[in-house]
Every structure is written in structure tokens, then in C-alpha cells.
Amino acid sequence: MHNMSIHNRGCQSPRQPNVRQRMHAYEKIRTEMLQRISQQVWPAGSSLPHEEQLAEEFGVARGTVRRAMEQLVDQGLLERKRKAGTKVAARNAHSSTLTIPVVRREVTDSGAEYGYSLLSARKGGRPLDRSGYFAGAPLLHICCLHLSDGRPYQLEDRLINLAVVPEAEVQDFSEISPNEWLLQKVPYSSVCTTLKAEAADAKQSRHLQIAQHSPVFVIERQTRLDKQQVTLVRMSHPAAGFSIITQTNWIDIPDPE
Amino acid sequence: MHNMSIHNRGCQSPRQPNVRQRMHAYEKIRTEMLQRISQQVWPAGSSLPHEEQLAEEFGVARGTVRRAMEQLVDQGLLERKRKAGTKVAARNAHSSTLTIPVVRREVTDSGAEYGYSLLSARKGGRPLDRSGYFAGAPLLHICCLHLSDGRPYQLEDRLINLAVVPEAEVQDFSEISPNEWLLQKVPYSSVCTTLKAEAADAKQSRHLQIAQHSPVFVIERQTRLDKQQVTLVRMSHPAAGFSIITQTNWIDIPDPE
DNA sequence: AAGTGGTCTAGACCACCGC
DNA sequence: CGGTGGTCTAGACCACTTG
Numbered sequence: 221m222h223n224m225s226i227h228n229r230g231c232q233s234p235r236q237p238n239v240r241q242r243m244h245a246y247e248k249i250r251t252e253m254l255q256r257i258s259q260q261v262w263p264a265g266s267s268l269p270h271e272e273q274l275a276e277e278f279g280v281a282r283g284t285v286r287r288a289m290e291q292l293v294d295q296g297l298l299e300r301k302r303k304a305g306t307k308v309a310a311r312n313a314h315s316s317t318l319t320i321p322v323v324r325r326e327v328t329d330s331g332a333e334y335g336y337s338l339l340s341a342r343k344g345g346r347p348l349d350r351s352g353y354f355a356g357a358p359l360l361h362i363c364c365l366h367l368s369d370g371r372p373y374q375l376e377d378r379l380i381n382l383a384v385v386p387e388a389e390v391q392d393f394s395e396i397s398p399n400e401w402l403l404q405k406v407p408y409s410s411v412c413t414t415l416k417a418e419a420a421d422a423k424q425s426r427h428l429q430i431a432q433h434s435p436v437f438v439i440e441r442q443t444r445l446d447k448q449q450v451t452l453v454r455m456s457h458p459a460a461g462f463s464i465i466t467q468t469n470w471i472d473i474p475d476p477e
Numbered sequence: 478m479h480n481m482s483i484h485n486r487g488c489q490s491p492r493q494p495n496v497r498q499r500m501h502a503y504e505k506i507r508t509e510m511l512q513r514i515s516q517q518v519w520p521a522g523s524s525l526p527h528e529e530q531l532a533e534e535f536g537v538a539r540g541t542v543r544r545a546m547e548q549l550v551d552q553g554l555l556e557r558k559r560k561a562g563t564k565v566a567a568r569n570a571h572s573s574t575l576t577i578p579v580v581r582r583e584v585t586d587s588g589a590e591y592g593y594s595l596l597s598a599r600k601g602g603r604p605l606d607r608s609g610y611f612a613g614a615p616l617l618h619i620c621c622l623h624l625s626d627g628r629p630y631q632l633e634d635r636l637i638n639l640a641v642v643p644e645a646e647v648q649d650f651s652e653i654s655p656n657e658w659l660l661q662k663v664p665y666s667s668v669c670t671t672l673k674a675e676a677a678d679a680k681q682s683r684h685l686q687i688a689q690h691s692p693v694f695v696i697e698r699q700t701r702l703d704k705q706q707v708t709l710v711r712m713s714h715p716a717a718g719f720s721i722i723t724q725t726n727w728i729d730i731p732d733p734e
Numbered sequence: 735a736a737g738t739g740g741t742c743t744a745g746a747c748c749a750c751c752g753c
Numbered sequence: 754c755g756g757t758g759g760t761c762t763a764g765a766c767c768a769c770t771t772g
Binding site (some may be wrong): 242270271272289299300302303304305306419 | 755756757758759769
């Protein structure tokens, strides 16, 4: 019922066919409210009854109707203010949850065979194309390639802050990718992700085996712990055959009886 | 390169500088637990104390500690099972919330002046490059261009199902874009968004004023209401100067005193 | 079977903010 | 000021699932 990426991250309601799952009160209420919004019984901008009124209507405690409403607020469908009450929000954006899994999983989940190859690892790299990020910290610069069924899938170009992650210096990245190693080993408190399209430069075209200037899909990610940069990575995919898909279902699909 | 959509998650409290905001019990507890996870007091894979134990430790009711934990579960940092207890999740993905606002807002929020121009609107278009979607429903096919400070910003290529949205047939789209009109007028129950990079075709290069085959960032979106397709849209941006940014802050930044 | 998380209640009190 | 949503409690009962 929540937003999910297609790749993994199972929706928490795995439905058994022919099994009517018990629906909790707050789920029933949330679904009912969702329907009233969709069918414009409560049109955009209109006010809803108070919590107490709804609690009485649905025959539950106030806390239960609150729980249903909270989720709708999180989805951006309702707006609440203390004295003003609850209104149906005017939509001015599409929101969904983006999930970018470990590359290996991404590949294997698609049914392909995963391959990995370390291209280079050396100390003392400079921040890729920006400056000031790592404030003179000792850096490890790693380049590696992820393969799907033997074909280049993703080029990973990464800087690791050895002041924060000293273990990285002695870690052997010829078998495990820094992508996977870091995600599991190193904690972080803040992540900034950038998605963009670019024309392939020489390095990208060579390793991804595509024509120069052909489009690549780039995911850049900065990871911080407290106020220190942990790592900065650029992941480039050949545009052909790569996309990110997110799906959002506001309303649960009822089982065909 | 100013265009972007930003969204953060996990730190929904806008802080006033120099104003120590009252922190609720569940916020304090959530922050404390976040710190223990970040600092590996509770390392990945380890088990946490039971709810009752934590409630006692923090001096609150069980429901309050539950509320804090629920948010951490939503963020994918904790995993809970009934008899097994609560464990720190092994991270195998980066999640964040992606927000794609109405184009006009996206442009004006970046400080630029918004412009709009309708290119074509005609009945009876066919599904863009796929088939079977609209099942023979009457369609309206609209092309339009969004401008930022007079420069082409986004090409919008859209099909609208007139069986679901009959008002669209008589709506004048020369002043308001279908993007904006639909989002505010028409309810939907399910959205599927695809992000990808492509090489510009003739139409894209002409309207976006970029060289053919140069990279474009494409956002495709299918919107359904119940089981009917409402609209299918392809939004193409010149890759240079367009990106999508998401930021996730697990831990609130404490105010400098 | 027992222990854990999950739901729900009934009520108290608080804090914000529109009237 | 008063009404609304927001927080918190203490406790009951349920349902899952693992040891």
C-alpha cells in the first residue's frame, strides 16, 4: 500500500490467493477515507469532520481514526491544522519512495548473473568534480565495474574518506565491491542522492562499451556521518536498458473472490 | 543546473534558529535510538531490548517507545518480528522519498521565470510507444513545452483518457498546462513513474533546442484511477542542467547554542 | 506454550491558532 | 477564548512465530 520500488523491498502485505486477510480497523478506515477522497465525496480543499465525529461514525476510539489519518497526511493527501481542522490537500506534486538497492541484488533480482571487476584502487584521489568536500582528509579512490550476464552494467567511481573509514585502506576490494562493503559495514546519518543524464565521456564509454557521447544515466551519492563526508560515488549506467521505476498505490487492490 | 526537486524525510521538523523547540518524548527517544544505531552501540544485526524494557529505561509508556520505533521501521533501520524481537536491519539499499512537483513550481522555485506554450492538441492519438494501455478508449493527445527564463525546460507529451476525464475535451490548454490541470482536478489511485536517460529524437531535439542524439532525462508517468488509465505522460528534459536531488537526514541536526 | 510485537480503548492534558 | 489536533498513559487483548 505504500510506495515501493519494483526491484525489491517487498510490500508488507503479501496476499495469499483465496485467503481473505483480516483487516484492522485503522486499515478499513483509511481505505474508506481514501475512497471518499478519490470519488470526491470529500473534494480537494474541503473540510473533513472532526476526529471525534469520525470516531463515532466508524464506531472506534479517537486514536484509531487518528492512526488512519496520520498515514494519509504522510502521503500528502490531507492537511491538518490545530484549530482549522482537516482538509483534503490540493495536490501539487507526485511523491513516491525511491529505493536503490545494492547493485548485486539489482542484477540478480532481474534474473541475470552478476559479475564484478575492480579497475583501480589508489590512495590520494581528489574529489571528483567538486571541491571542499573532504577538507583535506586522506582519500581512497576506487573504480570498478559491475556486470550483468557478462555485459557492463554499471561503472562505479568512488572516493572513501579514510579518516572516517580507516578499515577501507586494508580491505581487499577485488572480490567485494565498495558499494556492498560500505553499505553493510559503515553507518551514516545523511544521504544526498542526485539523478541525472549525461553524455558518456571517454572513461565511461570505454568501460561501459558504448559510443562516446551516448547517453548515460548517472546516480551520484554523498554519504555523511555526523558532519564528516564518508563517501562520494558516481554510478554510471548505459542509458539503454536502464531505468528506475517506482510504483505508488494509494488504495489496496481488493482480492477477486 | 538549478532545477531540482528536493525532499527530505525523517527530519520533518523545520527548526527556527535560536529557538529551542520543545521536543516530544517520542522524538527524543527516536533520536537517541538513531544515535545508538549510528554509533554501533546497537550494531547491525543485533537485538534491541523489548518495548517494555525500553519504556522503563526512558521512563515512558510502552506506546510512546512504540511510536519512536515505528518510524525507524518505516525508514528501514529496524526489523521487528513477533516472537523474535527487534533487530537493527542489515542495510542493503538506499531509500529516499522522491517528489516531483508541478513543472511551474519547479521552475519558479528555482528563481526563474516560467513560460508555457501549447504545441498541439488533438483527439485520437495512439498510445505513445506501448500498446493495450487504454483499451480503445477515446484519447486526447497533447504536446506542450515548459520554459525556464525563456529557454526550453521540459517537453510534455501526454495522452489523456477522455472516458475518465471528459472535461479535458473542452478544456483550453493554451493557458494552463495539462500537467497542472490534471494534478489538481483529477483524482487517481495509483501512479507508476519511470526515470531514464535517452538520446534525443528529432522531436525532442527540435523543441528542446538541443543536438539530436544528445542526452535527455525522461520521466514517464502512468496514472490510474481504479483500473482505468487516466493519463500517460513523457516529460523530457535537456540533460544539461537538469537533475533530481533527494536528501535524507536520519538524525536531526542539533541547534548550535 | 510462551513471549514478543500489534491493535485498540478511554481518558487526560497540552499547545496552537482561528474566530 | 474555545475548539481543534497532538501527545501520552495504563491497561486489555490479540496474533504471530519461534524455541
